[in-house]
Amino acid sequence: MSQHDTTHAPKATGGGLIGWIVGLLVLVVGMVVAGFVLDAGQVWVVPETQSYVALGGTADAPERWVASASEAGQAAAAAGTVVVASSWETVTELPAGAADRPAAAVMSWNRTIGVWLAAILTLCIMSFLIGDNPFYKTAEALVVGASAAYWMVYSFYTGIVDKLLVNLWPGLVRSWTTPGLADDYHWHWIYIIPLILSIMLVCRLLPSGGWIARWPLAFIIGATAGFRLLAHLESDFLLQIKGTITSLWAVNAADTFAFWPSVSAIVILLSVLACLVYFFFSMEHTGLVGKTARGGILVLMVTFGAAFGLTVMGRITLLTERFDFLFKDWLHLL
Amino acid sequence: MIAKRTIPLFIAALVGVLMIATYFVPYTEKWGADAMEMFIILAAAAMVLGAGNLLLLNLSKISNRQPGWGYAGITLTAFFVTLIIGLFKIGAMPTSSAATNAWTAPVVQEGSPFWWIYKYGLVPLTATMFAMLAFYIASAAFRAFRAKNVEATLLLGTAFIVLLGQVYAGVWLTDFLPTLESYVAGFPAASQEFVLAVGMQVKAGVPLTDVVVGGVAYANMVGEHHALAIETNNYIGGWWYQLLNGLRLENLTQVILDVPQKAGNRAIMIGIALGIVSTSLKVILGVDRSYLGSAD
């Protein structure tokens, strides 16, 4: 079901290079003009100071924080019982290109630069459609590096801190990232198992003895096998059979024969059976089996066609969203 | 040999069987889910291996001056900048429940440098990669959707109908086929409201004897209304109207999704479940041990 009539993505040689340079120049000039004419990418924000006071604990370990502006905060300030105070600034972003800005609004340089960066990166990735080029390579290098680090940070805080450390040394986590952790939260010995397995896994880095990493791998794959076997048998096998079982003689609310629902019930049953025959491994697809299997593959093709049609819808929306970003948030054209 | 091969095989078999057995005892039912949860810790720890590999690969590219080594430099820089800012929560703000401790900040906190990288770096990059699919799907439709044989024709024909049925074009293209509204429009203005009310109930599957319009049950309808109700019921409830109405592109799309599509997906799911059972058993029984590497 495929073709080998391919069009090769041309390399950026001689003429190509000139094309790229001209294109780039046009883009840069366009961007500069857009920057001045359309205020492209400008983000305005309203700054706001958050300030809190602690009413209990010590200066080193303050407790019971309340907003300074709250009743309790003001009362404590008046009574002089504030242990320690802290304040920082947050900002509220205004909609892109909003005409009437409040007086307190200021332009946020870091967010404006951010929108420009985002727009340029969007164009860099899209440039791959013309052919592989230095802009795409740069964007690709950035996304690989930054996203790998992003996931490391995320798994460190959500996996190692919030799952492993919190269950082995709750006190440490309470004083560090999660002061809200209940005081009666105790450690769980069972989490020594993942700790040991993790250490074994990291042994892979050692010049010799890396084979010890096979133990945790065996643990994971064994657990996966057992867990998935049950989960899929229950939800995919039993539930789908159950869902298909219905009366082939359909009736409506008045208890009289309903023609089209009956047809569809029969078609569904026969289609499922035909597809199952298609998946048979121990019978050659000849004779009656072959004909039924062919019916099965036809049903599968309709299934795939329908899924294709529905998916197109989603993919186009994604592109719309990107253009929305470029035209609205960056160029302020809409 | 024993430590390298036999013990791992034993661990996999034991853990696998245990996962299955505990599922049927209420007290241990959740062990499977718990094991999957522990997996998160292992996957996080394994990140060290991935990161180490990423470093080695890119460093060697740079030191060997391989083609494109400059990009390896960009990757490493992006990696370290993101990692350090994120890990040490640089520039993060405290939360209202611990106003002096910036460590309590959520990992991605609005306004923090890590959020900036996420929002203005990662989001546009990944969202644009995803959006490129709209282009590829167009090129695949032009290139690969050829009516070479019956299978391919069915695939593209179904895609064709669903594509049109999902947007207003479907409504517009098959506007000549009847709907309840077009049927109602054929009546004199005075009875339209009545016919519409009966038609909607019939369409919803209400039997004629249970139809109620404006508080009047079918049994109490007289004269013209009685006749109209029967006529509407016969037309809207009849298979001929239902066939024609079902052929409207927007309805046909629903039928395709509800009947053959549902059947095909069910068969695929049943097959997949059996495939998974067999693959899992092969792992647990040690019939397939390729994931364990060699014996020495």
Place this chain on the structure above:
Amino acid sequence: MLNLLRNLDRRLIFLIMGLAVAIPVLMRFEPPSEVTMMDQNVFDAVQDLPDGSRVLLSFDFDPGSQGELLPMAMSFTRHLAEKKHKIYFMCLWPLGEPFIEDAMKLLQEEYPHLKYGTDYVSFGYKPGGEAVIKNIIVDWKQLFITDSRKQDLKEIPMTMKLKSAKSMDLLISISAGDPGTKQWIQYAATPAKLPMVSGCTGVQAPLFYPYIPDPLSGLLAAIKGAAGYEKIMSEHYPDLKTPAFVKSRFSSTAAQQRMGPQFVAHLLMVALILLGNVIFFIDRSQGNA
């Protein structure tokens, strides 16, 4: 001519596709949108709950799918707020958390009378996918010790007495893949017999049809479903459509605005399939296929 078409450069197709989407976006072309039975079912599932019911709203998507799913996420948030339901936000995707923050910001701006902790609460992201669902259906506080603001759940009014997800009156999953609606069906809606509706991407929609009407009482499929939902919402709550929103990403008509490019691009796809086949048949009749 035919030869030109036969060797059509794929970059030309890319360009036409780009224009087919970009021009309607710029022109703000908006075809009429219709409401399907399915959209109405989803709306009714939320509408028919008694005011003040507990609803779990899970944002199981990331920026990659925000074009398709953010409009319906915001519509659900608005609808729940209009109905004064208690909203429990959570997400199974790490990158979904910022969208919860967006939704809460929307609640602060448009429904200032609703307060964090008594009307809505966010648990943020927990890794583990189906394991998270399996755990919260049994014991919520074993898994979630604090909310996403690191406050102890025992001190938040909405979560004080919360034991497990079984006390929810409705589950809503907005799903772009796994973990998502499928896992919520498998591990929450089916075993605990909880009512559930879902919004999903176009690619996932076919997979969920086998689960309607039980346990899924309704499904918003892709941007079309979102547009239908928005239409029903604007009919029920006419105040929603204020001009200030129309420009914003969180507009109450965001999905309807996106149906324009959709319309043109679908027609282009159909034209491309037809063109490809015309070439194919001409080639075949000339015997050089």
Place this chain on the structure above:
Amino acid sequence: MGMTGMKYAVGLLLAAVLAWTTQSFAADITLAPPTDVSVEDVPDDIGTQMLVMWSTSPSEAALVAGKRALAGYAIFRRVAETGDGLESIGEQATGASEIGFPANFDFQAEQPIGSVSYGRTRFVDENVEAGSTYLYAVAATGPGDTFSPLAVAGFAVTAQMEYFNVGKLWFLIIMLMISLVIIGFVWYAKQGGEIKVRPIAGLEAVSEAVGRATEMGKPVLFVPGILDINDIQTVAGITVLANVAKTAAQYDAQLKVPTARSLVMTTARETVEAAYLGEGRPDAYNEDNIYYLTDEQFGYTAGVQGVMVREEPAACFYMGAFYAESLILAETANSIGAIQVAGTAMPSQLPFFVAACDYTLIGEEFFAASAYLSNDPEQLGSLKGQDIGKIIAAALLVLGCLIATLAVTLDTWRGWQIAELYIKDNILGTEGLVPNEEKVKIIDANIAVELESLAQQPHGGGDGS
């Protein structure tokens, strides 16, 4: 101090006004309590749940000043720690023991254990202890902390912990049946039994594709999906990789495996190294060709796309769990003219692979691939077992549909309807060995109505007067 004192005074005044208004409001209507409160131990759990059910209060529809008078229901309970003397369920009558509710129950002093909004008729108490006995009561609540009189359950119930989940018994039977058949055929093959399987086009293309890559002096690219090793598709992908690596070692082709997960990288290295060793080519194995890119889906896709256009592999294999990246990969590889073989159990991505790749292994075929490629009789035996599984599925389907049809057409005989219920809820569901009594009662009641209407109206239908 003056300011604070002022505020305090205003607060007091406000509280007094509020208290007065709620009192007068509550006086408008007296809420009726719900009826028929009953309690059940939730079966098949570890004894921490109780199900409380009731019928709605007659005051449900009452309105006060256009608003609902009834806001919801509050549930109260009393505990007998050890169930002293209450050996069996239903032994104790209301209020007769020390755990009963007094007539002058103080709603202000006792916190309800839970509350639900109006219209609901059930509540699961998940905070009970196995072995303890509980008595429940339900009251309707109105605005401003008003309560109806208590409706107390008929008897106290003891929470029980089960050691085996009887509801899953049929699931266990079916699982064992399928597993034993598969194990049986593996054993049969091991004993030298003959296993015949039909050819699958995509799999015959694997060695051909690797061979072509060798001829052209180009690498082979293997993508094991984007999920971690805790997904069985990734495991299946790795087993296919083992066989592809074997072929690559034989042909001396360069094999590249970029992965999206660190653990997959680790596992893939073990696998490929073993395959090269097995073919006697340890020298040809290069660990650096199996490398981690990033966990981020589209970051990984961008990386693989880059590898494709720069290294121009002659053959690309996609074996594992795929999402949206499927078409990006397939279209990019198509633009460089590579042979593509895909295998996945992701139904949503199959259409793209089917349309854009040369060969696609659909769902179950993908899981069968490693058995085919290894040509190991034991593994081929498992395929035969899978076929028996499909026969079981087909038999259940046909039998179920037949019984369901009979249940509709011969709707006056309870046997068919109960049989349908049994197949759906017991064999394929979680009701255990015995059909649900309540559902059987509903069936019987429906049949009684049906028989009655048949007796009255021999013509069927009727005029509904």
